[in-house]
Amino acid sequence: MTKKNREKLSIEQQEELISVLKDRFEQNMNRHKGIKWDKVQEKLEGNPEKLWSLHAMEVTGGEPDIVSYDKKKDEYTFYDFAVESPKGRRSVCYDREGLESRKKHKPENNAIDMATAMGIEMLTEDQYRSLQKIEKVDMKTSSWVQTPSDIRNLGGALFCDRRYGYVFVYHNGASSYYGARGFRGLLRV
Template sequence: MAKSSETSNKKELSPEEREGLLKTLKARFEKNMNRHEGLEWADVQAKLEASPEKLWSLHEMETTGGEPDVVGHDDRTGEYIFYDCSAESPKGRRSICYDREALESRKEHKPKNNAVDMAADMGIELLTEEQYRELQKLGSFDTKTSSWVQTPANIRKLGGAIFCDRRYDTVFVYHNGAESYYAARGFRGSLRV
């Protein structure tokens, strides 16, 4: 019984954390209206307050350096879409390989974690290449870093993974062995609320 209580508490914020996060998200929302023209913070906040587990995920995005912000609204589902909008790949999610299989394949010098599991633990998804390109229309991101993105199964099956960055005012998509990791490579996530 105590274990399930711990699990449910783990994904809930204290009233102070909740209030602090909402204040941070509101300030970022108001400062970056170009990312979500036509949307109102009060509507976003109402959705967030009705979804404590999603707030917890946003808190995880924030504490790992992602600076999550609203980048759209799905009219079909009514969900608000958040992406990590930090200028560079989130600091708390760098030096990681792509997924668990890649992590386990390393014999030595293993990274501490992998992007796919970290995202799942946070309750978010890695950006797709398409979502990454959408994000780059809102500003210049990853001009000094790079970010793993969801890798198509056929590439992953062959041992590879893909990542993106922005250089020379252009978004590039590259490949690497999924087991590779670099101090300047992390991942960006998305969350629907």
């Protein structure tokens, strides 16, 4: 799915999503101290394409919420806060090349293409660690993260999780996939 053929949310879908996001925002003020919901809602209502991406994050199980506001760019950043890697984004290879290199048992998709189709970015290792400082996630699952090109060029890809009270970064072949591994994303609005 490209940006050009993304569907627009109906008014009802927009209102329902904004209500869900507002409830999550109000129930988790520790994630975004000092940010006022009315400004966020105004920004969301003025960006229907971003609302569509937030909807995609929500329906795939990401539970997006705000982590920061950049005054210079006038931009809010949303991360996936689901306790475990989003269910609707699991069992995927890292990227298209990894997917196409599989001889047998190919999954339906890959993390990079899914993130692109949703209009979001995959978290980097640093962003993943900053998420973990806000809340403990991926204690039973793991999440692909953006992989540096020197690692990817050698066939590898990185993923992270939290075990034993620590955040770990691991590597796998980019063609691997597991039922408990998905990816987390971010969206700037």
